[in-house]
Amino acid sequence: MSxxxxxxxxxxHGGELCYARHDSAATGTxxxxxxxxxxxxxxxxxxxxxxxxxxxxxxxxxxxxxxxVAARLGLAIVAPDTSPRGEGVADDPAYDxxxxxxxxxxxxQDPWAPHFQMETYVTRDLIAAVEAVxxxxxxxxxxxGHSMGGHGALTLALRHxxxxxxxxxxxxxxxxxxxxxxxxxxxxxxxxxxGAWAAHDACxxxxxGVGEGRFDGILVDQGLADGFLETQLKPELLEAACRAAGQRxxxxxxxxxxxxxxxxxxxxxxxxxxHMKRLGKSRVNSRVPTALF
Amino acid sequence: MSxxxxxxxxxxHGGELCYARHDSAATGTxxxxxxxxxxxxxxxxxxxxxxxxxxxxxxxxxxxxxxxVAARLGLAIVAPDTSPRGEGVADDPAYDxxxxxxxxxxxxQDPWAPHFQMETYVTRDLIAAVEAVxxxxxxxxxxxGHSMGGHGALTLALRHxxxxxxxxxxxxxxxxxxxxxxxxxxxxxxxxxxGAWAAHDACxxxxxGVGEGRFDGILVDQGLADGFLETQLKPELLEAACRAAGQRxxxxxxxxxxxxxxxxxxxxxxxxxxHMKRLGKSRVNSRVPTALF
Numbered sequence: 001m002s003x004x005x006x007x008x009x010x011x012x013h014g015g016e017l018c019y020a021r022h023d024s025a026a027t028g029t030x031x032x033x034x035x036x037x038x039x040x041x042x043x044x045x046x047x048x049x050x051x052x053x054x055x056x057x058x059x060x061x062x063x064x065x066x067x068x069v070a071a072r073l074g075l076a077i078v079a080p081d082t083s084p085r086g087e088g089v090a091d092d093p094a095y096d097x098x099x100x101x102x103x104x105x106x107x108x109q110d111p112w113a114p115h116f117q118m119e120t121y122v123t124r125d126l127i128a129a130v131e132a133v134x135x136x137x138x139x140x141x142x143x144x145g146h147s148m149g150g151h152g153a154l155t156l157a158l159r160h161x162x163x164x165x166x167x168x169x170x171x172x173x174x175x176x177x178x179x180x181x182x183x184x185x186x187x188x189x190x191x192x193x194x195g196a197w198a199a200h201d202a203c204x205x206x207x208x209g210v211g212e213g214r215f216d217g218i219l220v221d222q223g224l225a226d227g228f229l230e231t232q233l234k235p236e237l238l239e240a241a242c243r244a245a246g247q248r249x250x251x252x253x254x255x256x257x258x259x260x261x262x263x264x265x266x267x268x269x270x271x272x273x274x275h276m277k278r279l280g281k282s283r284v285n286s287r288v289p290t291a292l293f
Numbered sequence: 294m295s296x297x298x299x300x301x302x303x304x305x306h307g308g309e310l311c312y313a314r315h316d317s318a319a320t321g322t323x324x325x326x327x328x329x330x331x332x333x334x335x336x337x338x339x340x341x342x343x344x345x346x347x348x349x350x351x352x353x354x355x356x357x358x359x360x361x362v363a364a365r366l367g368l369a370i371v372a373p374d375t376s377p378r379g380e381g382v383a384d385d386p387a388y389d390x391x392x393x394x395x396x397x398x399x400x401x402q403d404p405w406a407p408h409f410q411m412e413t414y415v416t417r418d419l420i421a422a423v424e425a426v427x428x429x430x431x432x433x434x435x436x437x438g439h440s441m442g443g444h445g446a447l448t449l450a451l452r453h454x455x456x457x458x459x460x461x462x463x464x465x466x467x468x469x470x471x472x473x474x475x476x477x478x479x480x481x482x483x484x485x486x487x488g489a490w491a492a493h494d495a496c497x498x499x500x501x502g503v504g505e506g507r508f509d510g511i512l513v514d515q516g517l518a519d520g521f522l523e524t525q526l527k528p529e530l531l532e533a534a535c536r537a538a539g540q541r542x543x544x545x546x547x548x549x550x551x552x553x554x555x556x557x558x559x560x561x562x563x564x565x566x567x568h569m570k571r572l573g574k575s576r577v578n579s580r581v582p583t584a585l586f
Contacts, residue, residue, distance in 0.1 A: 011518065011547075012555035062554065065358035068562075225304065261355065262305035269361075 004129045013071040014039040017061055022129045026106075026120040027084040032057045033126065035134060036067050036077040042135025045279035046076035047166070047272070048122065050145030050152040053181070054100045057081045063261035069269045073276045076136055080126050082149070084115040096181050097188055103176070104152030105200050107189035116189060122152070123160050140279040142166035144271055146264055147228070151176055154202035154218070154238075161214035166278035168219035168271045170264050171226055174238035175203040181232050203241035217248040219274045221267045223257030297422045306364040307332040310354055315422045319399075319413040320377040325350045326419065328427060329360050329370040335428025338572035339369035340459070340565070341415065343438030343445040346474070347393045350374045356554035362562045366569045369429055373419050375442070377408040389474050390481055396469070397445030398493050400482035409482060415445070416453050433572040435459035437564055439557055440521070444469055447495035447511070447531075454507035459571035461512035461564045463557050464519055467531035468496040474525050496534035510541040512567045514560045516550030 002023040010017045015038040024031045034057045038044060049060050060066070060079040070077055083102030090111035092098035098112075107116035131138050143164045145153035150172020157167035176182020177197045186197045198204040205211065222235045229235075235251055242249035257263040295316040303310045308331040317324045327350045331337060342353050353359070353372040363370055376395030383404035385391035391405075400409035424431050436457045438446035443465025450460035469475020470490045479490045491497040498504065515528045522528075528544055535542035550556040 010551055010553055010555040011516070011549040011559070013559045017555055062356045065361065065558070067555075068358065068558070223304075256304040258303055260303055262303040262310055262360075265358070265361070266304070266306045 004133050012036070013068045015067060015071045017067065019057070019061075022125075024084075024121050024125040024129075026117040026125045027115050029084040029086055029089060029115055031081055031084065031121065031126070033078060033080040033130070034058065034061045035079075035130060036061075036070055037134065038071045038074045038076060040074060042076070043137035044074060044076040044135060045140035045142075045276065046078055046136045047142040047144055047275045047279075048126070049077055049079040050104060050122070050143065050149030050156075051079065051082050052145070052147030052149050053082070054095050055082050055149075056100070059261065063265065064268055065265040066268045066272060069272045073272055075272055075276050075279070076134075078126070078130050078136070080122060083118060089115045092188075097185060101148065101185065103148055103182075103185045103189060104156060105186075105189050108196070109189060109191050112189050118152075119156065119159075123156060123163055127163070140165060142168075142275040142279055144168040144170075144275065145172070146170040147233075147259065148173060148181070150220070151182070151202060155200050155205060157215065158202065158205040158211035159199070161211045166275045167215055168274055170220075170267070170271070171222050171228070171233055171259055172202070172220060172235075172238070173232060174234045175201050175241075177201045177204065178237065179232045179234060203237050206238075206241040206245045206247050209245060212245065212247070215247070216278070217250055218242070219250045219252075219271060221252045221254060221263075221271070223254045223259065223263045225256050226259040226263070228259055297426050305329070306361045308360060308364045310360065312350070312354075313423075315418075317377075317414050317418040319410040319418045320408050322377040322379055322382060322408055324374055324377065324414065324419070326371060326373040326423070327351065327354045328372075328423060329354075329363055330427065331364045331367045331369060333367060335369070336430035337367060337369040337428055338433035338435075338569065339371055339429045340435040340437055340568045340572075341419070342370055342372040343397060343415070343436065343442030343449075344372065344375050345438070345440030345442050346375070347388050348375050348442075349393070352554065356558065357561055358558035359561045359565060362565050366565055368565055368569050368572070369427075371419070371423050371429070373415060376411060377414075382408045385481075390478060394441065394478065396441055396475075396478045396482060397449060398479075398482050401489070402482060402484050405482050411445075412449065412452075416449060416456060420456070433458060435461075435568040435572055437461040437463075437568065438465070439463040440526075440552065441466060441474070443513070444475070444495060448493050448498060450508065451495065451498040451504035452492070454504045459568045460508055461567055463514050463560070463564070464516060464521070464526055464552055465495070465513060465528075465531070466525060467527045468494050468534075470494045470497065471530065472525045472527060496530050499531075499534040499538045499540050502538065505538065505540070508540070509571070510543055511535070512543045512545075512564060514545045514547060514556075514564070516547045516552065516556045518549050519552040519556070521552055
């Protein structure tokens with residue numbers, strides 16, 4: 001682990017977008033990320049954004065259109081890369097495996113295990129690195145993501161409910177054990193034994209009662225013109241699992257929207273508002289009256 | 294000229310983003326562009342966005358964060374590519390000349406003249422192509438842009454005031470005859486004779502009274518942490534020209550903002566609102582009460 005190094009800063013919507021890097025012990029590589037800090041002093045509540053297949057730490061920063069709303073809400077956003085990268089890191093020519101496709105699990109299989117430790121990276125090294133040097137409030141942390149990152153948000157929230165107070169997803173892979181993307185990645189990263197997969201499938205986690213009662217709701221938006229809807233995403237499985245387990249789910253089916261960031265940006269404000277409602281008011285702001293009067 | 298062909302459609306913020314192509318007689322090439330149509334029937338007032346160096350028809354679509362506001366305003370946005378492209382089209386390895394750097398002028402010099410006819414492309418072929426098939430109101434058309442495209446917006450509006458009812462710019466090249474980017478491009482496209490340059494320099498056009506009285510104001514936003522501010526953009530020249538000519542200019546100097554799309558997206562809403570105020574209410578909407586009562 002090395003300290004977070006800020007590599008670029010951009011003023012945006014009155015706040016600041018920082019690109020950063022650090023060395024992760026979990027992945028054994030340098031990892032890149034972006035952080036948006038709203039105007040003000042902090043510490044700020046924040047959400048971690050987990051991107052989808054092929055993305056880097058940059059897709060969200062350029063395409064999501066999130067920072068205007070986040071600035072108004074006083075919400076910070078941290079967006080890591082989607083996998084370890086670099087020479088000496090295993091890869092695959094397919095877009096849905098290897099670099100750019102870490103699936104937010106800790107790989108147990110060769111050649112992936114030495115570096116593809118994205119669950120530990122996000123839940124331990126990323127959080128430690130950003131909270132050590134940036135004005136982020138570790139008691140008010142949420143997680144959301146898109147597609148592969150929607151799967152990551154759901155499973156990391158359910159598996160680590162002590163870390164996250166809010167969770168939402170855009171077009172998540174609902175049940176990776178039951179779709180080609182998930183079956184391929186889990187076979188590669190976790191092995192042929194499907195018994196090891198269930199602990200990383202949002203539907204199976206919810207049905208097993210993992211994280212039960214820790215989230216007052218899960219917010220999911222899904223475009224109905226999404227080309228991956230029926231083969232890969234299958235929100236109906238998530239819906240059924242939540243119904244069976246008594247987990248409250250707000251599933252918005254959006255007519256005409258596809259799988260792109262044009263869909264994400266259209267409903268970003270609603271997700272940020274969802275998280276902010278659950279992450280509460282800034283302790284700093286709420287302290288000001290106490291100190292003054 | 295061929296008819297506009299829509300190559301991709303994305304629902305965004307309740308409207309539709311279309312990528313399109315057509316063959317331009319002016320450039321003698323296929324040209325790509327994007328069009329955002331807000332929800333509703335149209336015909337919609339619209340603004341043409343002219344991008345900066347190295348951009349294509351895609352940068353604005355992904356990075357500007359404009360469509361949520363445009364959807365609420367009922368404003369369409371057309372964003373062309375920044376130059377002709379392809380095999381047989383002259384190019385230069387530098388980022389600031391050739392493909393991706395058309396400067397919105399009609400080149401008179403070899404090897405550029407055969408295809409680099411971007412002024413005629415935008416003011417004739419682009420407008421004709423989009424208005425022929427899309428619900429755009431040719432009587433309510435504005436123009437804006439960034440950097441090289443800010444220069445383009447200012448000069449095309451001044452040179453063709455009958456085409457545009459509103460004009461604004463983000464970090465425009467204020468006076469291309471007096472900065473390295475402009476001097477290099479104008480030498481290449483327009484020749485060594487500086488006498489031919491003046492007709493494409495916003496400051497010199499304003500000082501000469503071209504377009505006088507046709508625009509009730511010009512809106513410019515400029516970041517003060519912009520690395521090109523002093524060497525290339527020089528808003529003080531534009532300010533002086535407008536003052537001398539009695540042209541109203543709203544020049545917002547923005548502390549801490551750089552030359553990137555993070556700056557653009559931060560002040561996009563204000564620019565769209567500026568144009569909408571000058572392009573008026575939708576004739577369709579204003580007709581509704583007349584028809585009903």
